[in-house]
Amino acid sequence: MTQPSHPTFIQIETTLACNAECPFCSHATLTRRPRRMEDWLWKKIIDETRGLGVTYRPFLINEPLADHRLGEIMRYIRRDDTARIELNSNGELMPASTSSASRSTGSAKRRSRSRAWDSTTR
Numbered sequence: 721m722t723q724p725s726h727p728t729f730i731q732i733e734t735t736l737a738c739n740a741e742c743p744f745c746s747h748a749t750l751t752r753r754p755r756r757m758e759d760w761l762w763k764k765i766i767d768e769t770r771g772l773g774v775t776y777r778p779f780l781i782n783e784p785l786a787d788h789r790l791g792e793i794m795r796y797i798r799r800d801d802t803a804r805i806e807l808n809s810n811g812e813l814m815p816a817s818t819s820s821a822s823r824s825t826g827s828a829k830r831r832s833r834s835r836a837w838d839s840t841t842r
């Protein structure tokens with residue numbers, strides 16, 4: 721079996737913040753730290769994978785729109801013409817975050833979890 725020379729997808733959990741409490745999710749039980757990835761680290765990950773045609777997903781078990789740096793992170797990724805960005809969001813913070821984030825996404829793929837969390841689960 722041939723090993724790939726680099727990852728095709730990279731998920732970067734820049735924060736542990738989330739505005740939801742989805743009953744099926746392990747987010748509420750996370751104990752790992754730090755809660756916020758330092759800027760130098762997410763920049764290092766992106767810098768070391770530039771030009772490789774990577775699809776970056778700046779989230780893991782968190783809400784990407786809860787990180788106020790999301791626009792900056794996406795602009796940093798988009799300095800690489802071969803890079804793609806995918807976001808998976810619960811969408812609840814979209815109105816407040818859309819303006820700064822979407823301006824910098826270029827062709828970023830946007831998708832939202834389909835209302836996995838609503839006011840009845842708060």
Ligand code: SF4
Binds near residue numbers: 742780
């Ligand atoms: S929005 Fe995502 S990270 Fe947050 S609780 Fe729901 S599934 Fe987990």
